[in-house]
Amino acid sequence: MIIEKVIGNIKQAAQRPAHIERVYLRSDDLVKKIQRVQTDHGKELGIRLKNGKELMDGDILYQDDKNSIIISVIEDDVLVIRPTSLQQMGDIAHQLGNRHLPAQFEAEEMIVQYDYLVEELLQELNIPFAREKRKMNHAFKHIGHSHD
Incomplete structure (x- = not known):
């Protein structure tokens, strides 16, 4: 799956999704526009942001009725x-x-x-x-x- 835009941020979401997968990134990875990552459930993703936005802790990369994939920044x-x-x-x-x-x-x-x-x-x-x-x-x- 290729992610080209951030859907929103979990911190501003009206309700929490039922199931969350996390992509753990170091803070210096937040500025990378193109990168390959893996969720804590083993799902491989490509991130290719087009709008120049930097990633932030809590950003929602993917969401459907049952699942969300969210950025979590490592301390x-x-x-x-x-x-x-x-x-x-x-x-x-x-x-x-x-x-x-x-x-x-x-x-x-x-x-x-x-x-x-x-x-x-x-x-x-x-x-x-x-x-x-x-x-x-x-x-x-x-x-x-x-x-x-």
């Missing part, structure tokens, strides 16, 4: 940074920006993929953080940049 190993001041936020944002490290922001948190060097830097700068397993809604994306 990432991340550092959740919780600066206590604008100064701390500026310091760590500058440091991570120099390393071209992609980050995501949720409420008062800055989230980056786990890296032991970043963990050491946060400890050295005395910036509060926690290492967590977290389901990310979007992939960590590098922004194109060069030092020409």
Whole structure:
């Protein structure tokens, strides 16, 4: 079966389907427009998205009267940074920006993929953080940049 569009998202669905098959993806697979995947029931699917939409946790790839196939994102190993001041936020944002490290922001948190060097830097700068397993809604994306 080839999937060319996302039908909706289970989080906004009026009712839950009777039977759900899941496709487990890492967050960095959410941006891939073409990929071959397998459901937790062993069904092979091809995903070829045409509309430029990125996949998200809970996206419905297929649905009929009895069955739905839904994306489930695998938790990432991340550092959740919780600066206590604008100064701390500026310091760590500058440091991570120099390393071209992609980050995501949720409420008062800055989230980056786990890296032991970043963990050491946060400890050295005395910036509060926690290492967590977290389901990310979007992939960590590098922004194109060069030092020409």
